[in-house]
Amino acid sequence: MADQKSTTNQRLTQIKDFLTMNKTATTIPWDPDCTKFPTRKELPQIPGAPAEAAWVWGDDDYIGRLNLLTPTRVAAAAKEIRTGEIIPLNLPLDVPNQPAFGRETFKHEIKTLHENIAYDDIYHMNTQSGTQWDGFRHFAHIPSGSFYNGTKGSDIVGPTANQKCSIHHWSTHGIAGRGLLLDYRAYAHTKGINYDPYDYYPISYEDLRQCGLHQGIDIRPIAQGGDIKPGDMLFIRSGWKEAYDSASVEARAKAALRHGSGKDGEDGQRYAGVSQEEKVLDWLHDCYFAAVAGDAPSFEAWPTHEEYHLHEYILALWGMPLGEMLDLERLGKRCRELGRWWFFFTSAPANCPSGVSSHVNGTAIL
Structure with a gap:
């Protein structure tokens, strides 16, 4: 039957x-x-x-929603290039000076090969200390202990480790397509909405919908009558970089080194980000974004006040690349000046077999 x-x-x-x-x-x-x-x-x-x-x-798929970046869609996305302006979306490698979540600071050493003739660089870094892609090995679906497409912890480390969901799969496929910026921070300023990007502040679906309407964009998927096409890449500016730039070195370090759960008045890592709610889950899934990214240390509002994290859905269940701490300041300013929020986006993740994550190495072209 x-x-x-x-x-x-x-x-x-x-x-x-x-x-x-x-x-x-x-x-x-x-x-x-x-x-x-x-x-x-x-x-x-x-x-x-x-x-x-x-x-x-x-x-044997380890690129998830990047499959949507087909030659047809990439060629169509190239039509978003109007002025040819190139806007890199990467923070300097030493920003933030003190990374959050206990991650190691970036260290740069210049190695002298021959005085006044030749030099090398040596980088010591955590790939997620700054502008980062969370790879599919980064965060599992907690109840099942599964990473994307059935990958397990034993596939990542230990005697049976292999290259399932390794970040190099993204590199060999490539990332390029149509990007959309939702500048929630600028929208909030115009509406008199005040919040601290260094504190827990959930940006709801309705917030993003209103932000989209303010920008002249219907954020629903095209199948529901909106403007989002399968394979589009979403960027949300919540204002973390703006707050970082206005804070003292001491204040930045103090915020990054907070300990505890961040809930119920306890100190801890707290950041503005996308809300954990059913409408957000439906929207992020049904738009069929090829990737999503934000400008804060956590794309989602941190810490989650639900029994789940958006990371579990985005990475482990749906196989959607998740970017954090992208520098969206210059892009936001130019998009506001032009009244245009779509652009061509390209990223070159590290070709690191068995790698967990990567710096984004991302560029918007207007």
């Missing part, structure tokens, strides 16, 4: 596709060139995977 119902549904989808000129993803592995994909509530249950896992691109 269930098989008959499934067959009937597939036939109805085929008819709808014929009438609408769509191509709906139904058979796993999905074809990334499809024009319509299941919503979060329509996701198929993957045998052996936790609920809501979108491990749909094949058993």
Whole structure:
């Protein structure tokens, strides 16, 4: 009976596709060139995977939503280049001077090969001490202990370690496509909304929707009548860099070294970011972003006040690259001046076999 119902549904989808000129993803592995994909509530249950896992691109897939960056979409995204202005989105490697979450500080050593003739550099760094991509090895779905596409901790470290979900897979595929900036910080300023980016402040779906409308953008997915297309990349400016630049060196270090849970009046790491709520989960999933990123040490409001983290969904369940601490100040200023919020974005993650994460090495081209 269930098989008959499934067959009937597939036939109805085929008819709808014929009438609408769509191509709906139904058979796993999905074809990334499809024009319509299941919503979060329509996701198929993957045998052996936790609920809501979108491990749909094949058993050996380790790039997740980057599959959506097809040649067709990248070529279309290139049409967003109007002025040709290049805006790097990377903080200097030594910013922040004191990284959050107990991460190591960046250290730079110049090695003399021959005095006055030749020199080398030696970098000592944690790839997530500054502008970073959280790779799929970074954060698991906590209840199941699974990283993206069934990768386990034993695949990452130990005698059976391998290259499942290694960051180098992103590098060999490449990241380029259409980017969208939601400048929530600027929107908040215009509306008299005051908050401290160094404190817990959840930016809700409704906040982002209103921000989008303020910028002339319908942030719903195109399948729901909005402006977001599959494969777009989302950037949210929450104002962390603005606050960092205005703080003293001592204040920055004190904030980065806070200890504790950050909840119920206890000291700890606290940052403004995207809210953990059902509407946000539906939106982030259903837009089929190829990647999402923000300007704070945590893309999501930190610490979470729910039983889950957005990181679990974005990285482990959906396979969506997650960027943090991108420098969106210059980009935000130029987008406001031009009244344009779309751009071409490219990133070159480190080609590091077995790597967990990478600096972004990202560029927006207007």
